Amino acid sequence: MNTEKAISELIQKKEEALLGGGLKKIEQQHKRGKLTARERIEYLLDTGSFEEFDLLKEHRCSKFGMEKIQYPSDGVITGYGTIDKMPVYIFSQDFTVFGGSLSETYAEKIIKIMDLAAKSGVPIIGLNDSGGARIQEGIESLAGYGEIFYRNVKCSGVIPQISAILGPCAGGAVYSPAITDFSIMVRNSSSMFVTGPKVVKAVTNEDVDIETLGGAEINNSRSGNAHFAVDTEHEALKTVKKLINYLPPNYKHGQAVSHCSDPITREEDLLNKIIPENSNQPYDMKQVLSAVVDDEKFLEIHQSYAMNIIVAFAKLNGRTIGIVANQPNYLAGVLDCNSSRKAARFVRYCDSFNIPILTFIDVPGFLPGTDQEYGGIITHGAKLLFAYAEATVPKVSVITRKAYGGAYDVMSSKHIGGDINYAWPTAEIAVMGAEGAAEIIFKKDIKDAKKPEELLLEKISFYKKEFANPYQAAKRGYIDDIIIPSKTRGKLIRAFEILSHKEEQAPERKHSNIPL
Numbered sequence: 286m287n288t289e290k291a292i293s294e295l296i297q298k299k300e301e302a303l304l305g306g307g308l309k310k311i312e313q314q315h316k317r318g319k320l321t322a323r324e325r326i327e328y329l330l331d332t333g334s335f336e337e338f339d340l341l342k343e344h345r346c347s348k349f350g351m352e353k354i355q356y357p358s359d360g361v362i363t364g365y366g367t368i369d370k371m372p373v374y375i376f377s378q379d380f381t382v383f384g385g386s387l388s389e390t391y392a393e394k395i396i397k398i399m400d401l402a403a404k405s406g407v408p409i410i411g412l413n414d415s416g417g418a419r420i421q422e423g424i425e426s427l428a429g430y431g432e433i434f435y436r437n438v439k440c441s442g443v444i445p446q447i448s449a450i451l452g453p454c455a456g457g458a459v460y461s462p463a464i465t466d467f468s469i470m471v472r473n474s475s476s477m478f479v480t481g482p483k484v485v486k487a488v489t490n491e492d493v494d495i496e497t498l499g500g501a502e503i504n505n506s507r508s509g510n511a512h513f514a515v516d517t518e519h520e521a522l523k524t525v526k527k528l529i530n531y532l533p534p535n536y537k538h539g540q541a542v543s544h545c546s547d548p549i550t551r552e553e554d555l556l557n558k559i560i561p562e563n564s565n566q567p568y569d570m571k572q573v574l575s576a577v578v579d580d581e582k583f584l585e586i587h588q589s590y591a592m593n594i595i596v597a598f599a600k601l602n603g604r605t606i607g608i609v610a611n612q613p614n615y616l617a618g619v620l621d622c623n624s625s626r627k628a629a630r631f632v633r634y635c636d637s638f639n640i641p642i643l644t645f646i647d648v649p650g651f652l653p654g655t656d657q658e659y660g661g662i663i664t665h666g667a668k669l670l671f672a673y674a675e676a677t678v679p680k681v682s683v684i685t686r687k688a689y690g691g692a693y694d695v696m697s698s699k700h701i702g703g704d705i706n707y708a709w710p711t712a713e714i715a716v717m718g719a720e721g722a723a724e725i726i727f728k729k730d731i732k733d734a735k736k737p738e739e740l741l742l743e744k745i746s747f748y749k750k751e752f753a754n755p756y757q758a759a760k761r762g763y764i765d766d767i768i769i770p771s772k773t774r775g776k777l778i779r780a781f782e783i784l785s786h787k788e789e790q791a792p793e794r795k796h797s798n799i800p801l
Contacts, residue, residue: 392429
């Protein structure tokens with residue numbers, strides 16, 4: 286064949302393939318307020334960086350008349366490119382082709398780039414917009430999902446995996462995003478559930494709409510299945526970019542480093558005033574985080590779920606750190622089932638990718654009650670303890686106020702492997718609050734006193750002076766230094782710098798048995 290003619294034919298085939306399900310389906314996608322699969326890739330990746338694989342691949346199904354309907358690419362776009370110059374592999378499900386449903390060849394395309402991402406030590410990003418398994422293919426489609434899930438697991442802790450849910454994600458399709466590290470959903474546009482409203486109605490007789498069953502808000506605030514809820518697809522893709530900025534390309538690479546113009550020794554007088562005189566009065570821990578991190582910026586994960594604890598990425602002197610912080614502004618910062626689970630997962634993620642962990646502590650203990658006990662607070666609390674004890678990355682902590690009971694131990698204390706532990710002079714480190722402790726320790730004296738209320742106040746004051754402070758812990762070396770709050774930023778940067786070459790080996794074993 287003539288070369289020019291062959292090239293012309295190739296160009297024509299590729300141009301046809303770029304239309305996916307055709308102009309009419311593309312128009313329908315836009316009418317739903319959604320971008321097409323290609324528009325999403327174009328917006329997310331650096332201009333001109335995308336290199337596509339398998340553009341001309343087609344399905345092999347010959348049942349139910351499927352052999353008469355062929356679309357090049359078969360419903361998913363795959364390849365690689367860069368985000369702010371970091372290489373990434375990417376797949377983008379194309380709802381204009383068979384509703385984005387997964388076929389055998391569609392799965393093969395995703396599997397190919399997952400394998401390449403793992404070999405190359407490069408993050409993989411999935412843009413999900415799919416009706417689920419392609420019914421006409423039956424077991425071939427289900428097998429394809431299984432192959433993808435298997436690779437999600439094998440890639441876990443090896444390369445970052447990010448999922449953006451930009452449309453429906455139902456049935457078996459939900460398990461891939463569930464295994465990946467971070468998932469982002471769009472309000473009033475994306476959904477994620479195992480069984481849809483019709484099946485729920487048939488089985489349980491429960492009437493529920495898509496948004497209530499598995500919308501972005503539900504998956505972010507109630508179930509905790511997703512990590513971000515945003516208003517538009519553009520915001521979702523921007524969130525992917527932000528995450529990539531904080532993450533290393535793989536577990537061997539170490540911390541992501543960027544230029545820092547924020548002075549290392551910057552002091553914040555706000556921190557000297559933020560702790561209320563009344564120890565039962567709340568304050569916003571996010572103000573503390575903003576005051577110490579570079580440029581007062583951090584990326585909060587799971588913002589709407591278990592809000593009594595904060596998990597976030599930030600930079601300290603240009604280096605990525607993971608932050609875990611009790612939030613006294615919500616449920617007094619108490620640890621419960623959900624917050625323990627949320628923080629444990631984040632700690633393990635940071636440890637997987639060698640991201641140092643900074644912990645801010647203001648915790649009155651574990652939430653009491655039958656709901657928590659029946660819900661497994663013992664197991665969930667143990668997950669957080671286990672995660673901190675297992676982590677070998679640099680771990681620095683600051684006790685700002687309360688550190689009571691078992692929660693003191695769990696929150697990255699010296700006793701479970703904390704490397705450098707600081708406290709502010711406002712710290713209260715004790716088995717329990719002063720009032721409860723006084724009532725127990727001096728129970729008989731108070732009962733026999735002529736003025737029990739006055740004696741109780743006197744004993745509370747005594748307990749605070751003797752125990753509810755950081756000095757007893759400092760005397761024993763459980764706190765390495767009691768620091769002036771305004772100087773916290775400089776102390777933290779120096780601590781992480783001296784720990785930057787820390788080496789700690791886990792005991793030889795196949796893997797640990799975290800209490801799941």
